[in-house]
Amino acid sequence: MATTVLLILDLAGTFAFAVNGALTAVRATRLDIVGVVTLGMITALGGGTIRDLFLDSLPPATFLDWRYLAVAAVGGLVAFFGARHLERINGTINVLDAAGLSLFAITGALKAVALGFGPAQAVIVGTITGVGGGTLRDVLVRQVPSVLTGGLYAIPALIGATAVVVAGLLDASGPVTAVGAAVLCFVIRMLGVHFDVNAPFPPGSAEPRPPDD
Amino acid sequence: MATTVLLILDLAGTFAFAVNGALTAVRATRLDIVGVVTLGMITALGGGTIRDLFLDSLPPATFLDWRYLAVAAVGGLVAFFGARHLERINGTINVLDAAGLSLFAITGALKAVALGFGPAQAVIVGTITGVGGGTLRDVLVRQVPSVLTGGLYAIPALIGATAVVVAGLLDASGPVTAVGAAVLCFVIRMLGVHFDVNAPFPPGSAEPRPPDD
Amino acid sequence: MATTVLLILDLAGTFAFAVNGALTAVRATRLDIVGVVTLGMITALGGGTIRDLFLDSLPPATFLDWRYLAVAAVGGLVAFFGARHLERINGTINVLDAAGLSLFAITGALKAVALGFGPAQAVIVGTITGVGGGTLRDVLVRQVPSVLTGGLYAIPALIGATAVVVAGLLDASGPVTAVGAAVLCFVIRMLGVHFDVNAPFPPGSAEPRPPDD
Numbered sequence: 001m002a003t004t005v006l007l008i009l010d011l012a013g014t015f016a017f018a019v020n021g022a023l024t025a026v027r028a029t030r031l032d033i034v035g036v037v038t039l040g041m042i043t044a045l046g047g048g049t050i051r052d053l054f055l056d057s058l059p060p061a062t063f064l065d066w067r068y069l070a071v072a073a074v075g076g077l078v079a080f081f082g083a084r085h086l087e088r089i090n091g092t093i094n095v096l097d098a099a100g101l102s103l104f105a106i107t108g109a110l111k112a113v114a115l116g117f118g119p120a121q122a123v124i125v126g127t128i129t130g131v132g133g134g135t136l137r138d139v140l141v142r143q144v145p146s147v148l149t150g151g152l153y154a155i156p157a158l159i160g161a162t163a164v165v166v167a168g169l170l171d172a173s174g175p176v177t178a179v180g181a182a183v184l185c186f187v188i189r190m191l192g193v194h195f196d197v198n199a200p201f202p203p204g205s206a207e208p209r210p211p212d213d
Numbered sequence: 214m215a216t217t218v219l220l221i222l223d224l225a226g227t228f229a230f231a232v233n234g235a236l237t238a239v240r241a242t243r244l245d246i247v248g249v250v251t252l253g254m255i256t257a258l259g260g261g262t263i264r265d266l267f268l269d270s271l272p273p274a275t276f277l278d279w280r281y282l283a284v285a286a287v288g289g290l291v292a293f294f295g296a297r298h299l300e301r302i303n304g305t306i307n308v309l310d311a312a313g314l315s316l317f318a319i320t321g322a323l324k325a326v327a328l329g330f331g332p333a334q335a336v337i338v339g340t341i342t343g344v345g346g347g348t349l350r351d352v353l354v355r356q357v358p359s360v361l362t363g364g365l366y367a368i369p370a371l372i373g374a375t376a377v378v379v380a381g382l383l384d385a386s387g388p389v390t391a392v393g394a395a396v397l398c399f400v401i402r403m404l405g406v407h408f409d410v411n412a413p414f415p416p417g418s419a420e421p422r423p424p425d426d
Numbered sequence: 427m428a429t430t431v432l433l434i435l436d437l438a439g440t441f442a443f444a445v446n447g448a449l450t451a452v453r454a455t456r457l458d459i460v461g462v463v464t465l466g467m468i469t470a471l472g473g474g475t476i477r478d479l480f481l482d483s484l485p486p487a488t489f490l491d492w493r494y495l496a497v498a499a500v501g502g503l504v505a506f507f508g509a510r511h512l513e514r515i516n517g518t519i520n521v522l523d524a525a526g527l528s529l530f531a532i533t534g535a536l537k538a539v540a541l542g543f544g545p546a547q548a549v550i551v552g553t554i555t556g557v558g559g560g561t562l563r564d565v566l567v568r569q570v571p572s573v574l575t576g577g578l579y580a581i582p583a584l585i586g587a588t589a590v591v592v593a594g595l596l597d598a599s600g601p602v603t604a605v606g607a608a609v610l611c612f613v614i615r616m617l618g619v620h621f622d623v624n625a626p627f628p629p630g631s632a633e634p635r636p637p638d639d
Binding site for chain 3: 244246271297353355
């Protein structure tokens with residue numbers, strides 16, 4: 001039961017990230033169909049691959065299980081053929097991205113706990129699972145990863161992963177807690193987008209400006 | 214016998230990629246001897262390292278076996294000292310690159326099959342082995358990986374890896390099949406270069422133009 | 427005893443690299459607190475993570491041991507809050523960087539030897555441990571890794587790692603040798619900085635100029 005919920009959440013996050021990653025990549029640089037689908041798949045599967053590297057759980061689960069590969073590839077193809085329409089739906093990218101971030105942060109942290117890692121490691125791995133795929137994508141399309149430059153992105157993932165890990169320490173883990181922690185992360189992320197909240201910049205640095213190009 | 218053929222193909226691909234990777238790197242940015250040789254070695258050994266990460270076959274074979282390290286280092290040094298002459302030989306880079314791509318796609322897929330992975334995983338790993346080293350190189354010299362932006366590059370590798378995997382499913386594997394699949398990949402790649410074939414771009418996007426700088 | 431010395435050297439290198447990596451990142455692009463601390467931690471822990479990947483020693487030691495995580499995070503925070511003051515101390519970045527490079531090259535090579543790898547592999551892994559974290563940082567802030575473009579950076583690490591590996595082959599390993607090899611690497615690196623020594627550029631290439639922007 002709990003496993004099925006985790007799997008469904010994880011596949012939903014995979015699809016959301018594949019569509020979102022492919023759309024972001026299309027906007028950043030000129031890509032052909034191979035590039036769009038590949039970047040969708042890397043965004044969707046990259047976080048889980050880094051997670052399994054850190055947890056010594058190779059080969060990566062997302063690579064062994066055809067469902068992840070298929071869902072990620074379909075997401076990339078949807079973005080390729082529907083890019084013009086999807087971009088018009090205002091906020092689509094942000095919502096899909098927040099969904100993927102939330103789901104991966106929670107499932108990543110839960111996998112670390114299930115494998116016996118400590119709480120600090122579980123929180124770190126959850127956060128990396130959430131932000132890792134998008135970071136790989138940004139590096140490949142030659143952008144400074146957005147997670148490093150502003151906005152609330154890693155912090156909601158950190159809070160969601162912490163919530164689910166603390167719940168586990170308090171013997172309150174289960175599907176409800178997992179979904180609750182994902183919703184918490186999602187809401188904080190979307191509030192951050194809506195109100196344009198930033199994490200603090202170094203003391204004495206200039207006012208926020210657009211990232212360097 | 215089959216093992217010896219595989220090893221020779223793999224070392225030939227390693228040398229081709231090391232020379233090619235170092236030459237490409239020299240053209241992209243200013244590098245010293247450490248940079249040229251390192252990028253030649255990363256181009257030559259990076260695909261196999263990613264392959265062994267996905268196949269849970271660490272430490273990477275290319276790192277444990279001094280022959281790969283030596284062949285890759287020699288290839289990088291050849292490119293360093295001969296860059297001026299090699300660049301004049303028109304098409305050298307493309308031919309070496311197609312050779313490395315073909316050989317790695319086939320040997321990568323065969324390694325996955327030999328370790329008991331499924332056909333889909335073997336095809337994916339073969340393709341990653343072929344394109345992985347050049348992708349790492351492009352990221353390090355700050356270019357959008359050429360595999361993502363146009364030309365037929367991943368697709369020949371995908372076809373070659375599929376051919377050798379399907380042959381294995383039909384009990385027709387062996388040195389002849391392996392070499393045949395590599396030649397298939399090589400020919401498709403070179404036809405793509407010669408006739409300037411591109412994979413499809415997103416519907417509605419502008420006509421092909423040079424990659425962004 | 428030897429283990430304690432190794433641990434202390436390793437933690438000192440981690441702190442030096444975290445402060446240095448975060449300061450370098452702040453100068454290269456605009457980052458928020460998440461970005462500064464993350465890049466400090468990646469600079470500090472990235473080399474050891476790549477080392478443990480190559481040595482098949484996953485999960486990475488730097489990830490399992492809270493002391494590395496804590497020291498790296500504190501180093502990143504020190505850089506975040508003290509960036510203005512630290513940058514004024516002329517040469518701070520270079521000295522910290524040389525310290526981290528030297529300590530990691532030696533401890534990386536010693537770990538490979540302790541796990542039974544050959545001398546060539548130990549030297550390569552030591553060098554990668556020294557230069558890996560800074561390379562990851564440079565890629566993330568969208569710079570060509572400085573190790574590839576000039577200055578003496580990989581070469582002192584290579585010499586230090588070779589010294590400690592050769593000492594081991596001559597049955598002369600121990601804390602004194604380890605510290606001696608680290609000092610050797612540090613001195614060569616600082617002499618290279620002071621006298622602006624470069625590794626050779628490709629024959630026929632133009633005179634040194636600043637890296638491309």
